Amino acid sequence: MTSSSAASRKALSKIASNRLQKELVEWQVNPPVGFKHKVTDNLQRWVIEVNGAPGTLYANETYQLQVDFPEHYPMEAPQVIFLPPAPLHPHIYSNGHICLDILYDSWSPAMTVSSVCISILSMLSSSTVKQRPEDNDRYVKNCRNGRSPKETRWWFHDDKV
Amino acid sequence: MDFGEDRDSSVDFDGDSDNDIDFEDADVGFDTQDKDIKPRKKAFEVDFHVHSPQDIQGQQDKQVEEVSNILGQPLEATAILLRYSRWNKERLIEQYMEKQDEVLDKAGLGQDVARPPRLQVINGFMCDICCDDSRGMQTFAMKCNHRFCVDCYRQYLVQKIKDEGEAARIRCPGEGCNQIVDSKSVALLLSTDLMNSCRYQELLTRTYVDDKDNLKWCPAPNCVYAVDCGVKQKDLHRIVPTVHCDCGHNFCFGCTLLDHQPTPCPLVRRWLKKCEDDSETANWISANTKECPRCRSTIEKNGGCNHMTCRKCKHEFCWMCMGVWSEHGTSWYNCNRYEEKSGHDARDAQAKSRASLERYLHYYNRYANHEQSAKLDKDIYLKTEKKMTQLQSSSGMSWIEVQFLDNASQALQQCRQTLKWTYAFAYYLARNNLTEIFEDNQKDLEMAVENLSEMFEKSTDQLAALKVEMMDKTTYCTKRRIILLDDTAENLKNGNWKFNVELV
Numbered sequence: 001m002t003s004s005s006a007a008s009r010k011a012l013s014k015i016a017s018n019r020l021q022k023e024l025v026e027w028q029v030n031p032p033v034g035f036k037h038k039v040t041d042n043l044q045r046w047v048i049e050v051n052g053a054p055g056t057l058y059a060n061e062t063y064q065l066q067v068d069f070p071e072h073y074p075m076e077a078p079q080v081i082f083l084p085p086a087p088l089h090p091h092i093y094s095n096g097h098i099c100l101d102i103l104y105d106s107w108s109p110a111m112t113v114s115s116v117c118i119s120i121l122s123m124l125s126s127s128t129v130k131q132r133p134e135d136n137d138r139y140v141k142n143c144r145n146g147r148s149p150k151e152t153r154w155w156f157h158d159d160k161v
Numbered sequence: 162m163d164f165g166e167d168r169d170s171s172v173d174f175d176g177d178s179d180n181d182i183d184f185e186d187a188d189v190g191f192d193t194q195d196k197d198i199k200p201r202k203k204a205f206e207v208d209f210h211v212h213s214p215q216d217i218q219g220q221q222d223k224q225v226e227e228v229s230n231i232l233g234q235p236l237e238a239t240a241i242l243l244r245y246s247r248w249n250k251e252r253l254i255e256q257y258m259e260k261q262d263e264v265l266d267k268a269g270l271g272q273d274v275a276r277p278p279r280l281q282v283i284n285g286f287m288c289d290i291c292c293d294d295s296r297g298m299q300t301f302a303m304k305c306n307h308r309f310c311v312d313c314y315r316q317y318l319v320q321k322i323k324d325e326g327e328a329a330r331i332r333c334p335g336e337g338c339n340q341i342v343d344s345k346s347v348a349l350l351l352s353t354d355l356m357n358s359c360r361y362q363e364l365l366t367r368t369y370v371d372d373k374d375n376l377k378w379c380p381a382p383n384c385v386y387a388v389d390c391g392v393k394q395k396d397l398h399r400i401v402p403t404v405h406c407d408c409g410h411n412f413c414f415g416c417t418l419l420d421h422q423p424t425p426c427p428l429v430r431r432w433l434k435k436c437e438d439d440s441e442t443a444n445w446i447s448a449n450t451k452e453c454p455r456c457r458s459t460i461e462k463n464g465g466c467n468h469m470t471c472r473k474c475k476h477e478f479c480w481m482c483m484g485v486w487s488e489h490g491t492s493w494y495n496c497n498r499y500e501e502k503s504g505h506d507a508r509d510a511q512a513k514s515r516a517s518l519e520r521y522l523h524y525y526n527r528y529a530n531h532e533q534s535a536k537l538d539k540d541i542y543l544k545t546e547k548k549m550t551q552l553q554s555s556s557g558m559s560w561i562e563v564q565f566l567d568n569a570s571q572a573l574q575q576c577r578q579t580l581k582w583t584y585a586f587a588y589y590l591a592r593n594n595l596t597e598i599f600e601d602n603q604k605d606l607e608m609a610v611e612n613l614s615e616m617f618e619k620s621t622d623q624l625a626a627l628k629v630e631m632m633d634k635t636t637y638c639t640k641r642r643i644i645l646l647d648d649t650a651e652n653l654k655n656g657n658w659k660f661n662v663e664l665v
C-alpha cells in the first residue's frame with residue numbers, strides 16, 4: 001500500500017530533474033491560462049492554483065492541484081491530486097483523486113505538467129453537473145490508509161477525455 | 162481508446178459478432194452434427210492438439226506471410242494488422258479491400274509503411290522527453306514523426322515490455338499518438354540481449370494465443386505449451402472439454418480450471434461460487450474428526466478410505482453417511498443419494514430452508530470428502546512408496562514390480578476428481594428417469610474407489626502379495642469412471658438432463 005508514496009519520495013533522477021527544470025522555465029515564460037504555480041524550492045512537488053474558466057460551472061472558483069513527480073519522471077506519470085476542498089465533479093473524488101486516463105494508463109512521456117493542467121481544466125469546463133462520482137463513498141473508504149490514486153485500477157468514466 | 166470500444170466504427174472486428182471464425186486447421190473438436198463424431202471416440206472426449214512455443218511461432222509466421230502476400234504489405238505491417246484484427250484474417254482482408262486507409266489508420270499504421278525504420282541525427286534537435294539537445298545525438302521516429310532520442314525511446318520500450326507486459330500494442334510515446342511500434346522498430350532500438358531479457362518475442366506469441374478462440378495456454382505453472390481445441394464457448398452447456406497437456410496437466414479448455422468432468426462449466430462456476438458463499442456453514446462438516454456412531458469416541462480420519470473401524474468398539478461404519486458399513490455395497494443401500502423429505506414435512510418456510518441447507522450439505526459433504534480423501538490417498542501412497550523403495554533395495558524387487566502402486570495411485574486420484582464433481586453435478590440435477598442411472602454409476606464408481614483406496618492402508622509386506630488384486634481393482638476403477646463419464650456426456654450432449662438452474 002505504501003509502495004508508491006515511498007517511490008515518490010525517492011530523489012529525482014538526473015533526467016527527471018533536468019526535464020523539470022526545463023518545464024519550470026517554460027512555465028514561467030508561458031504559463032497555461034488559468035493556472036498559477038506556487039513557487040517553492042521543492043522541484044519534486046508542485047502546488048498549482050487552478051481558476052475555473054469563465055462561463056463554466058466553476059467560474060470564479062479556485063482550487064489547488066498537488067503534483068508529485070516520481071524518480072523516473074517523465075517515463076512514469078506524475079501523481080496529480082486536488083488538495084481539499086476538491087471541486088464537485090463527476091470524475092473527481094472527495095479525497096482529491098482524479099479519474100482521468102492520461103494520469104494513468106494513457107500517460108505519455110511526451111506530456112508535460114502544462115499539458116496535464118490543460119486536460120484537467122478542460123475536464124472541469126465540460127462538466128454539466130456539480131456532483132461526486134457515484135462510487136465516491138466506497139472509493140474514498142478504500143483509500144483511507146493513504147493509498148495513491150496510481151495504485152487504483154481505474155475504470156474510466158468517460159473515454160472521450 | 163481500445164478498438165473493441167468504438168462501436169460506431171464501420172471497421173468492426175468485435176469478437177462477439179455472429180460471424181464465426183473459421184479455423185485454419187479445420188480441426189474442430191466438437192461438432193454439433195452427431196454423425197460427424199468418430200465412432201471410436203467416447204462422448205466425453207474432445208479432439209485437441211498440444212503445441213510447443215515453436216509450433217505457435219511457426220503458425221503465426223505462416224499466417225503473416227500468407228496475408229502479407231495477399232495485402233501486399235511488408236511482414237511487420239501485416240503482423241500489426243493481424244494483431245489488430247485479432248487474427249481474424251478473412252475479415253481483415255475483406256475490410257482492407259474495402260477501406261484500406263481506415264484500416265491502416267485504426268491499426269496504428271499510416272499508408273506509407275514500406276520505408277524501413279532507421280536512426281537519424283538531426284541538427285538542432287531537442288528531445289521532448291529528456292530535454293537533451295547534444296549535437297550528434299541519435300534519434301528515432303516512426304512515420305508519425307514524433308521524434309525522440311534513442312535513449313528515451315529505448316527506456317520507454319523497455320518499460321512497456323518489461324513492466325507492463327505489452328508487446329503487440331505498444332504506442333508511440335508521442336502525446337495522444339496511436340501509431341503502434343512495430344517489431345522491426347523494436348528490434349532496431351533494442352539490442353538482441355535486451356529483447357531476450359524482456360521476453361519480447363514471447364509476449365508477441367502470447368498475444369497470438371490470447372487472441373485466438375481455439376488456442377489456450379496450459380495453466381500449469383511453468384508450462385510453455387498451448388492447446389488447440391475447437392470447442393466454442395456457446396457449446397459449454399453441452400460438453401465438458403477436458404484436454405490433456407503434454408506436461409501431464411489435465412484441464413478444462415472452456416474455463417481452464419482443473420478437469421471437472423462430468424460437470425459442465427456453467428454449473429462449476431455456480432457451484433464454486435456457492436461453496437465460497439456458504440463456506441462458513443459448511444466448514445464444520447468437512448472437519449477431520451467425528452464420533453463413532455456407536456460408542457461416541459472420537460475418530461480421526463487418516464486415510465482416504467471411507468470404511469471406518471472404531472478402534473475402541475470395532476464398529477464398522479461409513480464415514481460419509483455414518484451408516485453401518487456392511488450395508489454398503491448392497492443394491493438397496495444409498496450412501497450417495499439424497500433422500501428428499503416428503504412434501505408435508507417441508508411445509509413452513511423454516512423447515513424448507515432447513516431442508517435446502519441439508520440438501521446442499523449432503524452434496525457438499527461428499528464433494529469435499531473426495532477432495533480431502535484424494536489428498537489423504539496421496540499422502541498414504543507417498544509413505545507407501547517410500548517404504549517400497551526401501552523394500553526394493555533390501556529385497557531386490559525391480560522398479561517395474563512396484564509400478565503397479567503408482568498406477569493405482571494415479572487412477573485413484575483421477576477417479577476421486579471425477580467423483581467429487583459428480584456431487585456438484587447431482588446437486589443441480591432435477592430428478593427424471595435418468596437420474597437413477599446416474600446415481601447407480603456414481604455409486605459403482607464410489608464403491609470401486611473405496612475398495613482400491615482401502616488397499617493402500619495395508620502394511621507394506623502385505624502389498625507385494627496383493628499386486629494382482631490391486632491391478633485388477635485399478636482397472637475396474639478406471640472402467641467404472643469411463644462408463645460414468647461416457648453416459649453423462651452422451652446425455653448432456655443430447656440435452657437429456659434436467660437441471661434445477663439455468664445453464665448460463
Ligand SMILES: [Zn+2]
Pocket residue numbers: 303305306307333334335338339340
Ligand atoms: Zn507518434
Ligand SMILES: [Zn+2]
Pocket residue numbers: 288289290291292293309310311312313314
Ligand atoms: Zn531523450
Ligand SMILES: [Zn+2]
Pocket residue numbers: 379380381384385386406407408409410
Ligand atoms: Zn502443460
Ligand SMILES: [Zn+2]
Pocket residue numbers: 413414415416417418421425426429
Ligand atoms: Zn470448465
